[in-house]
Amino acid sequence: MERARKVEAQMTDEERFSLLISVMGTNATLTDKDPRIPEDVPMSAGYTPGIPRLGIPALLMSDASLGVTNPGYREGDTATALPASIALGASFNPELARRSGQMVGKEARSKGLNVQLAGGLNLHRDPRNGRNFEYLSEDPWLTGVLGAESVKGIQGEQVISTVKHFSLNCNETNRHWLDAIIDPAAHRESDLLAFEIAIERARPGSVMTGYNKVNGTYAGGNETLLQGILKGAWGFPGWVMSDWGATPSWDFALRGQDQESGVQIDVMMWGQETFPGPLREAYAAGDFPKERLSEMVQRILYAVFDVGTDRWEGTPDVDLAAHADIALETARQGIVLLKNDGVLPLDALSGSGGPLKIAVIGGHAQLGVPIGAGSSAVVPPGGYAESHTIGGPGIMGGMRNLYLLPSSPLAELQKLLPGAAIEYDPGMSPAEAALLARRSDVAVVFGIRVEGEGYDNADLSLPWGQDAVIEAVADANPATVVVLETGNPVAMPWLPKVRAVLAAWYPGQCGGQAIAEILTGDTNPSGKLPLTFPAGLDQTPRPELPGLGTPWGTPTTIHYNEGSDVGYRWFARTGQRPLFPFGHGLSYTRFDYAGLTVSDRDRVRAKFTVTNSGPRRGADVPQLYLLEDPAGARMRLLGFERVNLDAGESRTVSLDVDPRLLASYDTDRGQWHTPGGSYRVALGHAAGNYALEADVSLAEAWFGR
Ligand code: BGC
Numbered sequence: 001m002e003r004a005r006k007v008e009a010q011m012t013d014e015e016r017f018s019l020l021i022s023v024m025g026t027n028a029t030l031t032d033k034d035p036r037i038p039e040d041v042p043m044s045a046g047y048t049p050g051i052p053r054l055g056i057p058a059l060l061m062s063d064a065s066l067g068v069t070n071p072g073y074r075e076g077d078t079a080t081a082l083p084a085s086i087a088l089g090a091s092f093n094p095e096l097a098r099r100s101g102q103m104v105g106k107e108a109r110s111k112g113l114n115v116q117l118a119g120g121l122n123l124h125r126d127p128r129n130g131r132n133f134e135y136l137s138e139d140p141w142l143t144g145v146l147g148a149e150s151v152k153g154i155q156g157e158q159v160i161s162t163v164k165h166f167s168l169n170c171n172e173t174n175r176h177w178l179d180a181i182i183d184p185a186a187h188r189e190s191d192l193l194a195f196e197i198a199i200e201r202a203r204p205g206s207v208m209t210g211y212n213k214v215n216g217t218y219a220g221g222n223e224t225l226l227q228g229i230l231k232g233a234w235g236f237p238g239w240v241m242s243d244w245g246a247t248p249s250w251d252f253a254l255r256g257q258d259q260e261s262g263v264q265i266d267v268m269m270w271g272q273e274t275f276p277g278p279l280r281e282a283y284a285a286g287d288f289p290k291e292r293l294s295e296m297v298q299r300i301l302y303a304v305f306d307v308g309t310d311r312w313e314g315t316p317d318v319d320l321a322a323h324a325d326i327a328l329e330t331a332r333q334g335i336v337l338l339k340n341d342g343v344l345p346l347d348a349l350s351g352s353g354g355p356l357k358i359a360v361i362g363g364h365a366q367l368g369v370p371i372g373a374g375s376s377a378v379v380p381p382g383g384y385a386e387s388h389t390i391g392g393p394g395i396m397g398g399m400r401n402l403y404l405l406p407s408s409p410l411a412e413l414q415k416l417l418p419g420a421a422i423e424y425d426p427g428m429s430p431a432e433a434a435l436l437a438r439r440s441d442v443a444v445v446f447g448i449r450v451e452g453e454g455y456d457n458a459d460l461s462l463p464w465g466q467d468a469v470i471e472a473v474a475d476a477n478p479a480t481v482v483v484l485e486t487g488n489p490v491a492m493p494w495l496p497k498v499r500a501v502l503a504a505w506y507p508g509q510c511g512g513q514a515i516a517e518i519l520t521g522d523t524n525p526s527g528k529l530p531l532t533f534p535a536g537l538d539q540t541p542r543p544e545l546p547g548l549g550t551p552w553g554t555p556t557t558i559h560y561n562e563g564s565d566v567g568y569r570w571f572a573r574t575g576q577r578p579l580f581p582f583g584h585g586l587s588y589t590r591f592d593y594a595g596l597t598v599s600d601r602d603r604v605r606a607k608f609t610v611t612n613s614g615p616r617r618g619a620d621v622p623q624l625y626l627l628e629d630p631a632g633a634r635m636r637l638l639g640f641e642r643v644n645l646d647a648g649e650s651r652t653v654s655l656d657v658d659p660r661l662l663a664s665y666d667t668d669r670g671q672w673h674t675p676g677g678s679y680r681v682a683l684g685h686a687a688g689n690y691a692l693e694a695d696v697s698l699a700e701a702w703f704g705r
Helices: 002-009 013-018 085-091 094-110 140-155 184-188 191-202 223-233 250-254 263-270 275-284 290-307 320-334 409-416 430-438 466-476 511-520 568-574
Strands: 046-048 059-063 115-117 160-166 178-181 206-209 239-241 336-340 357-361 386-389 401-405 421-425 442-448 480-485 500-503 556-559 591-600 604-612 618-620 623-629 632-640 643-645 650-656 664-666 671-674 677-686 689-698 701-703
Touching: 002 290, 013 275, 013 290, 085 094, 085 140, 085 320, 094 115, 094 140, 094 320, 140 160, 140 191, 140 632, 160 191, 160 290, 184 191, 184 664, 191 223, 223 239, 239 290, 250 275, 250 290, 320 511, 357 409, 357 430, 357 466, 409 421, 409 442, 409 511, 421 430, 430 442, 430 466, 442 466, 466 480, 480 511, 500 511, 568 632, 591 677, 591 689, 604 618, 604 632, 604 643, 604 677, 604 689, 632 650, 643 650
Parallel strands: 059 115, 115 160, 160 206, 178 556, 206 239, 357 421, 357 442, 442 480, 480 500
Antiparallel strands: 046 059, 336 500, 386 401, 591 604, 604 650, 618 643, 623 632, 623 677, 664 671, 671 701, 677 689
């Protein structure tokens, strides 16, 4: 911070103000090139000029939730397209998160981009949220731990990463006018806890605010969140940038926002560039203090110096083959086998007198796999296999497309099962699909849905009549397997009729290969659900989604009444059985747990043994839950660990529990509190599916801020 202060002191006000905005490059939304972006600078989501005389590099910002984005920005440029963050969440693998962050950092740096708009940490509160695919999970611990590793991976390459969207940007419907209401203590125990964990572990250079309001005040101008919690209680030293077009008022600068992002979008939204215009006027009029201007600049400089974007030497070697392996490995570990009554793996099946006849149906499986739409879209090496315009109301309509990455599940299955007779049907009509299914030994039918930024799903169903196709295929062939490629849970009216279901999410540029490997058995599935699959919307906290169906621009209030009981916690609190629980995921082998002991020295520590008691090597994710504290039932994921084991192999695992997960937040005292008494914990395979339970006694404690 000392260096940031010294450098800032040498600046002119002109230079100071120049750092307080980013200008958006040309893309599908903005087609006119902004003259403030120099010719030799690659287009990206945001550009902030440097100050060469003081050794301050320009900031070049690019989206990077699932790889370095490029559609529309840089002609011909491509990057490794990772599986959606929800798939990374399903891997429960922090090490993979680190590697994918590192990959993003390297690719960004090789393109001259030094700020990555990555680290999507909003919790999956609503199974309709169009952006859940960009977020990791419904749980604060899982989200915080994985999010931290990906930020560390990026920043290890001297590229700044954000975490976003701070906070409660958990629905897309009317997001610019959405007021998210939550009990402040519950907020600390849920979405804010995910941010707190990621920020303290990874020290991201910047935090991006959400578009929405929180308890009546826009996130970007929310003093309680920005000054009180982020910069106050947590001591965050970096800078707060707005989301693109989320700075309606100059006095956000007085309430904690340090930089206005994508100023042209503010013109589209609010009719002004806010910091270059009204903020400067306020400064000239003496309404905006010099000390605050200096602080804003110092925070940006601090992040630049801390992460080292000013000390780049040379260009990193980008090994695209190694990066493709990370995309492949994430898909392998993130795809979840939801149901299997023995039909999978396919390599154990034999044809009825001749080669195994496999029908592959629907989902454009002959071409590739879909991705989520919006600012996170990545063009893979070689380009998309197909892109199809969908459109919709609002400023995100131009980015709402069906993009297919060229990794065809059909072609990959053919490679892995050369002896099988595989035929494809596009799934255009139930009747036509049933014809092929009827004369096949097994039918693999794909269900896809384009979800994306700016739009919530209206319900849980698959679009384009795909449910009817699946139903007809299952009626025609009792050996039907469904592969879902979606960013959220879907309703499964056909579930009892099908023999296996895979949730493949948006599986990235090697997704077709990973799906095929899991279907055939070349890869043993190990993904676990990072969010609960409800049986229907009536089980969720909001059967009706506020604002759904109203025109773009309608002010909307959403009550997150579930508070910190998000996802599996809500199901535990209301005693409901979901379709598939959080943490659930099947394997082709079996895992047993034994010897659970729970002790409390500095921290609560659980110890136990995991044994692979099945026939083949595989990975498991034992999960430790709090079931009850002295005040009564209270469900919390306390820890997890991904373990790889050969058949017959055992491993002892220890999990140290973060004390905040056992505590409640007390807003009056501004501290975490654990009441003294007995705490019941359980070790299980999923929320609600426990193998062992134990009690531990804790003394009363107040801690933290
Ligand atoms: C998104 C952000 C993104 C920004 C820049 C916004 O629409 O909400 O996540 O980083 O655009 O592309």
